[in-house]
Amino acid sequence: MASKADRQKTTGRTRHSDHESFLRYRGFLWLKIAFAASFLAILLYGFNHVEPRANGGSAYGYIMGTIGAGLILWLTLLGARKRTITPGRWSLKAWTSAHVYLGLALIVIATLHTGFQFGWNVHTLAYALMMFVIISGIFGITAYSLVPQELSANRGETTQVQMLDNLRMLDRQIHDAAQPLNHDEAEMVQYSLNDDPFAGGLIARLSGNYPKCGTKKALDLIRAAPGRESGYGNDALDQVETLLERKRSSLSRIRKHLRLKALLEVWLYIHVPLTFALIAALFVHIFAVFYYW
Amino acid sequence: MxxxxxxxxxxxxxxxxxxxxxxxxxxxxxxxxxxxxxxxxxxxxxxxxxxxxxxxxxxxxxxxxxxxxxxxxxxxxxxxxxxxxxxxxxxxxxxxxxxxxxxxxxxxxxxxxxxxxxxxxxxxxxxxGNPNLVRCPGGDMDHVQYQLDDPGEYVDEHITVIGSGDAGIENALGLAADAAQGNVVTILNRGADFSKAKGANVKLLMAAADEGRVNVMTDTSPNRIERGFLVLDTRDGEAKIACDRIIARMGSAxxxxxxxxxxxxxxxxxxxxxxxxxxxxxxxxxxxxxxxxxxxxxxxxxxxxxxxxxxxxxNGNVGLKPADEPILAAKFANLPIKKSVDEWLEFIRNNVLILSDLSPLQMREFMLDSEVRFYKTNDIVFEKNAPGSSLFGIAQGKVDIPLPDGRSTGIVIPGGSIFGEVGLVSGRRRGSTIRAIADTVVVEIPRNAILKLMGSVPAVKRAVTRISTERQLLQMFQSGITPSDLAEVLETAEIQSVRAGQAIFKQGDPGDDVFVIRSGSMVVEKTIGGKPVFLSYLPAGNYVGELELFDNGIRKQTVRAAVKSEVIKLNGQAFRRLLEKKPDFGTKARNAMGERIDLASYIEAKKDSFSSVVDMYSNVANFLVDNGVGEATDVLLIDENLCVGCDNCEKACADSHDGISRLDREAGRTFAHLHVPTSCRHCENPHCMADCPPTAIHRGQDGEVYIDETCIGCGNCQRNCPYGVIRMEKEPPKKPSLWTWFLFGKGPGPGEPSHDWAYKNAKGEKAKRAVKCDMCSGIEGGPSCVRACPTGAAIRVAPEEFLTVARLERGEA
CATH class of the missing domain: 3.50.50.60 (FAD/NAD(P)-binding domain)
Incomplete structure (x- = not known):
């Protein structure tokens, strides 16, 4: 029904932003490359007979070791790529995609490099650190694929700043509504107002459970307060109770928001420092191998 | 005296x-x-x-x-x-x-x-210097002021703001912004609603009222002012409120x-x-x-x-040349024809028909914004699809539209006429190549200058509209159609403006008129199984309604405006005769129609097997149109199924542009996990351009709307933008390098530095300027927000590519 042939292009840009996730980038390109590399490594390992037994000092071992060490350093550079916004036709999505799949391929490459020789030494330490980094990375991928939907659904269209503003507004209203209360009742409300709603450390943040929540305590106390009459508007505590109830639901939303954000970030606090520990161990490993040749 | x-x-x-x-x-x-x-x-x-x-x-x-x-x-x-x-x-x-x-x-x-x-x-x-005054008794007291310089200087006062416009609301909000100041702020409105003010301001005011920060009194006007008190006429009679200061913002006449x-x-x-x-x-x-x-x-x-x-x-110095004389002289200096500035101005005014009604002062002013160019025979003035929204007037010579192989299409634009007006009307790319076919002198007039001229000189507006209608049709139809072929169609042509959401025709209505979209954009819908299905999005430069010419004349689809638009209504029968007279054009039109009919029947056939998918698609498409994507040319969307909230897009934006982020990822509307962040949509007809005193806002090469360094920081564009994407910010100082941050913790790290850091490290005085997305124009690789997204959540799309049900067919939605 319309003149399609005469349509003008709006912009002259060529678009590089195809709508696909980092995991599916270019039809799983990097997954295929990682599989091919791992398969090749296994194949060569199978055909390569080293006497008395497979070890990192063989020609095959050196090749795998060099590739592995190079990969580790390159994978680390993702952190730099992410933060150095230089001009050019790079895409962080492509980098992440390669990072994930080549990082996983490292399991095969590094393991074959060891020749399955493990012991209580710096060499195995480097290997173990690497495996921990990879495991934390796998946790990260899982979180990245499961949590965003939940995060988006929970926040609706409110931003974190708006959520916190809303909380402050409720506190102000509770404070105002508590003015006519007597001393004992005001004391109950204070539990909520004086509470740091996000106290409880990492465990609370990650679990979303805040057993010492002052608002919950205030609400419980007010509900159990002596002399409450049934029906709304019968005593001064009613309005406070309603506001506290609103604060509690508002709190549960922010806490869920923070829990989900924490899940998306917490693994990085293991992944990144362990990477640096790994690189240190890796250098010691390489130095030791050549020094004590 | x-x-x-x-x-x-x-x-x-x-x-x-x-x-x-x-x-x-x-x-x-x-x-x-x-x-x-x-x-x-x-x-x-x-x-x-x-x-x-x-x-x-x-x-x-x-x-x-x-x-x-x-x-x-x-x-x-x-x-x-x-x-x-x-x-x-x-x-x-x-x-x-x-x-x-x-x-x-x-x-x-x-x-x-x-x-x-x-x-x-x-x-x-x-x-x-002429604000409307408070006319009630006591209005001349010294605590009545018409200006608010610094909301922060008043503490613990009862302040009443009179006026329901933006200035009044902004003042009231400013005074109440910091609860620590302890001000009790009241705003008076003579009427019942705040219809004069912008929606966003009213929303903020209502939120502030709900939170008890501002006391909003409607249907209320001041009766008399006393020291420390203000007596009001309210709907329920007289009321007396405490009042230490009155700020009257009732407009200026x-x-x-x-x-x-x-x-x-x-x-x-x-x-x-x-x-x-x-x-x-x-x-x-x-x-x-x-x-x-x-x-x-x-x-x-x-x-x-x-x-x-x-x-x-x-003082009698009538021969004085204005201060702009050297600027104008420089514009004419490099041309092969030598004339004085006054002669040039007269030459252009006499030869370019649309300018003939201008006064010498208007000529001077408009020439300051414009350029005069000389082209030899066979020089290309601009290429098809090139960016540009300026209008050209031919002062001497003539131009034509060449075919790709260099032959002429036979469309010649004679001296005195204009070209380039399609980009002007619709803000899009050039529709055809223009070539000089004689020694030609043209005057290139930027979009803002010609719009201003059309606003102030009606004759210019009439001339431009008539020519542009004819041209737009010629350029759209092509197929060897000449202006004489169009004469009959043009006779019945009528320009109609359409409100956002208004239908130009509805499914089931009789009618066979054809509508050409002149500016704005349209949404095509078809009711299938009782529900409207969003078929496609049509930007300016397309036409609709010809489907009915060849059958019973009952509309098969509903076409409504996505944003405020202008259409040219053409008589259906005249259009049909044109199709029959020009078989090439007829074939082309029929092919395009065929595609449409195929798509519609495809959707119809599939509606049972994936009606929920189609519903979902329609809902998403409508949501995007409601959020301004309908007037966008390029918009940033975030797939919240993928977004991990790392804000690397914002950081990348700040780091590639003087340290200020031009997007707010978290803010904005979301529907079905598709999030439209607060970021420039590069509107087809940018609201921000409307009222820029130094005309610092332009549309650039890639269709991006950008603000150049002549911005004076007045904030008009920020107020005019309905999507809140423009910020007024000072450029923060240079940050230490990434490595010194990483190794020694120097500086604020990647992304936009905090205000505190910027303030502490500021060197010298810098002015606030309007800052908005420029689509990373001039940066190789394109928009940093998209390049820097680690998960692929951030995408940029053009609406006509994104908003079509054809994507369902291709399995992309």
């Missing part, structure tokens, strides 16, 4: 002060009348410490008082000092009530009953009545019209000159130059 001054200057702003200083220098007897007790009240009333800019940069300042960009205080200081040094005869607290008499013998009556005699009068009163009473005519009845002026700024009442903002020149440099010029003219 018996002395007769040679020149009386009314208003001591930049224009008036410059005029007075020049008169003083020339030793002409003069008097500078100022209503208030200080010079230059408009600038005096700027917010404290405001950085005043000196644009346009290329204009040379010709005045006897100095002016350069700087702080308000510095500038006012210099002016006060120089006015005294140069012995300018200033008379403060002299409000002019009336001007009578004629050239050589004017009598200026002041409100203090003094009369001043002058041979000539220069009116430089601007447009700001144009001083038109006063100016007309001086015997001066305006160019039109339009509310924003300016007085009619000769090239020497003389009004229709000889001897009275109008300069500055009142003459339509709001920029300080213009004003000051005009003050100088007006005095020169009065």
């Amino acid at each position: 018996s002395e007769i001054f040679r020149i009386a200057i009314v208003g001591s702003g930049p224009a008036g002060l410059s005029a007075a200083a020049h008169a003083a220098k020339l030793g002409i007897s003069h008097i500078l009348l100022e209503k208030t007790d200080h010079l230059s009240d408009t600038i005096y009333k700027y917010q404290k410490g405001k950085h005043v800019m000196a644009t346009p940069n290329q204009l040379i300042l010709r005045a006897d008082v100095d002016f350069d960009a700087g702080k308000r205080e510095t500038i006012l200081g210099i002016w006060d000092k120089q006015a005294a040094e140069q012995k300018v005869n200033v008379r403060l607290k002299s409000e002019v009530k009336a001007i009578t008499g004629q050239k050589g013998d004017f009598t200026i009556a002041l409100t203090d009953k003094t009369e001043i005699k002058a041979e000539n009068v220069i009116l430089a009163i601007g447009t700001q 144009a001083p038109r009545k006063f100016i007309e009473s001086c015997g001066i005519q305006f160019t039109s009845e339009d509310r924003e019209a300016f007085p009619k002026l000769s090239p020497s700024f003389e009004t229709t009442n000889a001897g009275i000159f109008v300069i500055g903002a009142l003459a339509g020149y709001p920029l300080i440099k213009h004003c000051m130059n005009q003050g100088y010029d007006a005095v020169e003219f009065i």
